[in-house]
Amino acid sequence: MATMDDIAKRLGISKATVSKALSGATDVSESTRKSVLEIAVELGYSRPARSGGKRLCIFIENMAYTAPEDFGWDIIMGFRKMAEPAGACIEVVPLTVQTQKQIPYDQYMLSNGYAGAFFLGLTLNDPWMQDFRSSRTPAVLYDNHVRSNPYTAYLGIDNDEGMDLAVARLKALGHRKIGYLSGALGSYIQQVRYRAFFRSLRQSGFPDQPSLVGNSYYTSECLENHLPRLLRQGVTAIICSHDLLAHSVLIHCMEVGIRVPDQLSIIGFDDLPLCSYTIPPLASIRQNRPQLGRSAYYALASLLDGIPISTLLLHAELIERASIGPAPESSPNKG
């Protein structure tokens, strides 16, 4: 393990200056501070834990979390409920692309004194996703998977299982042609679910025609182009890649006079709190958010403890609600 002396020696400066740079003192120039951080990361220096336990950080973006009905709320609560009794100090930090561009992940963590982080809502385009290929500060990524870096772990639900549950239930209800609507494929998890849909179709003995799927960044395109196209093919049930999209489909169906579930069954993914209050209530594949938060803390504590966790998935669960029902005689736009 590198020491402050090692850093000082490498840069030809005093240990006192290194110490000041690492503690964020103001009487050190910005360029010196930057050099110290770079060399500290390069040498694998890590700060000794302060009294009061390790400082951990939850980075969050693209996800609401400030109210109990928000998706992120229960995840963060679950994490804190495990972490704080274990003596860790948790800070929740909204993450921006700008921050990621300004400073590499390892340097950010070192300069802020965080031992490890839990990430919520990262997309594949986030700058730090590149850093995770070789970063050395433990990071648990919700719904993102970085291979071959023993300091990162992927946490999520088993989306293959979730898709299997959705397709199997619809099959049991008599549906023979099932469609899939998806948001943009710019996130790891949307790609995973997209592939899972075809896998589940094959597993259930249905043909896995690419024409049964529609995806777009724009909800309007899903509703106005892809949905009618799926219905023309005789689809009687649609699985949506996330609940907000499924909710939009429900509203759209009501507007254009398609009765759910009599004419069309709809299943979402995530089981957001709103699923109980849509009309009709939305069946969905649940992500158990409090347990995801607890598991995230376990994964992070394990990485900090040298247990090289790669992947930690929870079982998916189908929550049945009134948006699914027996298959109609024919598709609403076909019969």
Added chain:
Amino acid sequence: MATMDDIAKRLGISKATVSKALSGATDVSESTRKSVLEIAVELGYSRPARSGGKRLCIFIENMAYTAPEDFGWDIIMGFRKMAEPAGACIEVVPLTVQTQKQIPYDQYMLSNGYAGAFFLGLTLNDPWMQDFRSSRTPAVLYDNHVRSNPYTAYLGIDNDEGMDLAVARLKALGHRKIGYLSGALGSYIQQVRYRAFFRSLRQSGFPDQPSLVGNSYYTSECLENHLPRLLRQGVTAIICSHDLLAHSVLIHCMEVGIRVPDQLSIIGFDDLPLCSYTIPPLASIRQNRPQLGRSAYYALASLLDGIPISTLLLHAELIERASIGPAPESSPNKG
């Protein structure tokens, strides 16, 4: 939660008889005991934990574990090191197909007073693999994956990552045609690695020709038929599905005069203790056995605590040893 009264009522017998049947008393007929167990499992009855903590069971078959150099030893040690300080009582039970045929998994666990189990070495043909589709006693399966049962979890290493590491290292050494030899595909993990090989080839930009693979239950067939066939195609490196097979390939190469690694590079999977002592020492994808054991206990404790863990994978690691080297000008049986 069902009680002994519920079982007694359902069968029309006394609670005292139920209690005797569940505790294995000898003055209850075998048929009564069987009925009590069946109904107890059906109703979801579970025994109250005895003083001294939960009784947990490690079932093992097809795997040596009684000496420190055995593959199972460190896994079991890792498990015990986590479980026993937490107050659990651990028993290691060699498993037979006969036992599995005699009594369903849930009934076995209930009648023996075990709260949960960790399984090592199960194959896809083991009778209890069917039970796991609907069993309700928590079970962590090393290298076996049962979908859609929230009471089972899959524990292992990330074999996709391991295969990526092996292929990427061989590519960096200049190898352009890599072969794969595998044991029989009757176990889940052999199937996973088989698929992973083709995935890694594609990922590395190599063509994923089925002819680059040979698999057989019989090592002799791999050595006498598949190995020469791969060499005739110009293969300069071979990844083996497990170290014992790789070891056989090393010995065979020495016998027939193929120099490893000058003419042919070999990588195994598992990093068995023997890898350091083969001639030459065998490069291998490590399964971190002590950490697998520790993680298995975490997964089982989580299932017992209602956290529905589906999958827990550890990072793979390539251990470089002298059996791999720069690619030769041509394949030993081609140039």
